[in-house]
Amino acid sequence: MSGEIGLRRATLDDILFLVELANHEDVAPYLAAVSARDPEAFRAELEAAEGAPDERGRYVIEHDGARAGTVAFEVVNRRSRIAQLYGLMLDPRVRGRGIARDATRAFARHLFDELGFHRIELECYGFNERAIRHFEACGFVREGVKRRAYRREEGWVDGVLYGLLADELP
């Protein structure tokens, strides 16, 4: 058991927490190159979500009442009700306790039951074994690989594609 997990929409008061997390040395290398990392980018993301809460959102994961991580979504297909999950990050000090697993499942449940999506998609770097294990443990199904899609300092890396349907959440 991972203790009490909370999930709430992020506010402007969370920006410092989000910036510190996104720039942590055990988080930053795993985020997509275009991810928000500075206060302005997170502020823009939060303002966009405020104007369209059914289409995008940045959330804070809480553990026993304290900030522990974050996760976000945006709609990628309105007609077919598909959401992209992105920006999952857990504070390295609280990893390995099942917090990410419980929070990801709760987030998926929120996207399906409260926001009405029927499918959630996400993409991880192929070298991100911890995230791959994590998402598979949450029930996400590996649907494909974008081979050597992204350029990084160490060379070209794969993008691994995952999907989860509303009736597949354990």
Ligand SMILES: CC(C)(COP(=O)(O)OP(=O)(O)OC[C@H]1O[C@@H](n2cnc3c(N)ncnc32)[C@H](O)[C@@H]1OP(=O)(O)O)[C@@H](O)C(=O)NCCC(=O)NCCS
């Ligand atoms: C992805 C993340 C949220 C998962 O949270 P976590 O608390 O680390 O998750 P867990 O500790 O439950 O680990 C998940 C699985 O990976 C395994 N694992 C842990 N460290 C690992 C490593 N270095 N290499 C391979 N597997 C690893 C764990 O054993 C566990 O597998 P198991 O359930 O089969 O035992 C967290 O690691 C994180 O914030 N990573 C940086 C940001 C990131 O990668 N985000 C996802 C972008 S797609």
